[in-house]
Amino acid sequence: MSDSNSASNAAQSFIVVYKDSATKDQIQKHISQVEKDGGEIGHRYDAVFKGFSAKMKPECLQSLQGDDAIDYIEPDQVMSIQPTSGTGQ
Numbered sequence: 001m002s003d004s005n006s007a008s009n010a011a012q013s014f015i016v017v018y019k020d021s022a023t024k025d026q027i028q029k030h031i032s033q034v035e036k037d038g039g040e041i042g043h044r045y046d047a048v049f050k051g052f053s054a055k056m057k058p059e060c061l062q063s064l065q066g067d068d069a070i071d072y073i074e075p076d077q078v079m080s081i082q083p084t085s086g087t088g089q
Contacts, residue, residue, distance in 0.1 A: 011039065011055045013076035018050040022069040027052070030067070034060055042076070 018027060031041055031052060039056035053076050064070060 009057060011057050012061075013042065013053060013055045014061060014073050015045075015053045015076045016051050016064060016073050017045075017071045018069055019071045020050070022050055026069040030064060030070075033063065037063075 016030065027050060031044075031054075034041060034054045034056050037057065037060040039054050039060050042053035042055065045051045045053075061073065064073060
């Protein structure tokens with residue numbers, strides 16, 4: 001296996017966001033699937049939106065994509081806010 005191939009198969013962190021209509025059972029089914037496939041669940045979200053963060057391999061990500069209960073899946077990354085250059089008034 002080459003280094004580039006192993007890098008493309010490495011687990012990456014994602015946030016899975018569900019539609020408002022998704023049930024707890026649907027979400028739990030996907031969490032169990034990620035864990036079964038060797039992924040790690042980071043956080044579960046239910047206050048502002050329904051979802052979870054997870055470190056998972058590309059095959060696991062592909063198995064979740066296209067599920068009607070999922071709104072979107074995006075890479076988990078650090079976000080920052082830049083201060084504005086205005087006077088603040």
